[in-house]
Amino acid sequence: MTESHFEKTYQDMVRKGAMEKVRWLENLSKMILPSMRKRIQMNDKTVLQELVIPNWVKWELLHEWANEKATEGKGQLCVLCSGIKEAGIRYNNRFVCEPCFKSIKNL
Known part of the structure; x- marks a missing residue:
């Protein structure tokens, strides 16, 4: 990282x-x-x-x-919703949680 x-x-x-x-x-x-x-x-x-x-x-x-x-020990901070989630992807060195990624993907 x-x-x-x-x-x-x-x-x-x-x-x-x-x-x-x-x-x-x-x-x-x-x-x-x-x-x-x-x-x-x-x-x-x-x-x-x-x-x-x-x-x-x-x-x-x-x-x-x-x-x-x-984000110490409990997931990562999503750049879109500011929620701390464990599941998601990193895009351009930024974390996007799974629900935000799915909503963007469906646009």
């Missing part, structure tokens, strides 16, 4: 020795509430107005982090 944007950024920070940024990334789950994490997973960018985050943290990084946390 390919590395996510979050993993690449984390590894780059470790390699460059930016330990303050590494600590911030490690403590991200302590700083963001579960309700905000769910809104980030749903691609709700209004969360950025409520969060106090450094300038180097971009939306893509937060979105990848939230999706990674959502």
Whole structure:
């Protein structure tokens, strides 16, 4: 499986020795509430107005982090319905669940 944007950024920070940024990334789950994490997973960018985050943290990084946390051990997050499902396919490195795939296929 390919590395996510979050993993690449984390590894780059470790390699460059930016330990303050590494600590911030490690403590991200302590700083963001579960309700905000769910809104980030749903691609709700209004969360950025409520969060106090450094300038180097971009939306893509937060979105990848939230999706990674959502899919730990219980399937994958569908890019179309935002549901966590185990059955589906990967298309262009994105997961599409089986019901969404069938509905698209029948169009």
